[in-house]
Amino acid sequence: MEYVLEVKDLQLTIQKETIIKGISFRVPNRKIVALIGHNGAGKSTTMRAIMGWHEKSEGEILLQGASQDDDFLYFKTLFSYIPEEPVLMPELTVFQHFQLYGASYQIEEKKLQERVNDYTRAFEIQDKLNEFPEALSKGMRQKVQTICALLPDVPLLLIDEPFMGLDIYASEFLTDELKRRNQEGMSILLTTHQMEKVTDLCDEYVLLADGHILEAGNIEEFNGLTRREADE
Numbered sequence: 501m502e503y504v505l506e507v508k509d510l511q512l513t514i515q516k517e518t519i520i521k522g523i524s525f526r527v528p529n530r531k532i533v534a535l536i537g538h539n540g541a542g543k544s545t546t547m548r549a550i551m552g553w554h555e556k557s558e559g560e561i562l563l564q565g566a567s568q569d570d571d572f573l574y575f576k577t578l579f580s581y582i583p584e585e586p587v588l589m590p591e592l593t594v595f596q597h598f599q600l601y602g603a604s605y606q607i608e609e610k611k612l613q614e615r616v617n618d619y620t621r622a623f624e625i626q627d628k629l630n631e632f633p634e635a636l637s638k639g640m641r642q643k644v645q646t647i648c649a650l651l652p653d654v655p656l657l658l659i660d661e662p663f664m665g666l667d668i669y670a671s672e673f674l675t676d677e678l679k680r681r682n683q684e685g686m687s688i689l690l691t692t693h694q695m696e697k698v699t700d701l702c703d704e705y706v707l708l709a710d711g712h713i714l715e716a717g718n719i720e721e722f723n724g725l726t727r728r729e730a731d732e
């Protein structure tokens with residue numbers, strides 16, 4: 501199969517307002533695709549629709565050919581997600597979050613332990629394993645969430661503003677790690693407002709504006725975002 505993700509004619513309505521207005525795009529195998537656009541363009545809503553957090557009103561979403569509508573439990577094993585805002589569970593410690601991800605993605609114990617060690621060291625939170633989220637700074641919570649999503653070997657990683665809130669070292673490590681995991685075969689769909697990350701990391705882009713796709717193509721063809729006034 502040539503594409504890991506296929507979004508076909510996706511339409512989504514929230515409180516009677518159509519937010520996503522019939523978009524189609526694909527993420528090819530082993531590629532990094534940027535979903536870009538101004539605030540409110542519909543990037544996070546599209547991400548949430550792919551994950552099944554928002555019910556779509558029309559269209560189809562396929563991961564490795566498996567439809568979101570057919571076997572959602574299986575569909576969910578094919579991606580992991582870094583949300584824009586960390587959503588950790590207050591009653592679980594940092595390490596328990598990692599164990600939960602290990603169990604839900606059936607990660608082998610030795611591999612889980614290795615990845616937890618490597619990532620907590622790289623993100624400089626190895627001394628926080630027994631802390632609860634409330635004792636962490638926002639950036640540290642973001643790091644925990646990021647590590648959770650990086651633990652499994654999934655075909656597709658979805659990341660919404662991955663660099664926001666991370667310090668410079670963490671941001672550089674994450675950039676390199678995304679490149680490395682991509683080399684190993686993981687495809688990535690990410691949103692970011694940091695255009696230098698788009699050109700550094702991504703192979704292709706999809707430019708959203710007001711719930712439509714304005715342009716899409718190879719990253720070499722990307723000319724940057726015009727000012728919002730110029731779009732209207």
Ligand SMILES: Nc1ncnc2c1ncn2[C@@H]1O[C@H](COP(=O)(O)OP(=O)(O)OP(=O)(O)O)[C@@H](O)[C@H]1O
Nearest residue numbers: 514515519537538539540541542543544545546584
């Ligand atoms: N739960 C909701 N209820 C009502 N409107 C919503 C909801 N979620 C999103 N919207 C609206 O949908 C539109 C798209 O929002 P979305 O968060 O997808 O944009 P975005 O491109 O991710 O923006 P940003 O760059 O600011 O994160 C906005 O007009 C927003 O107000």
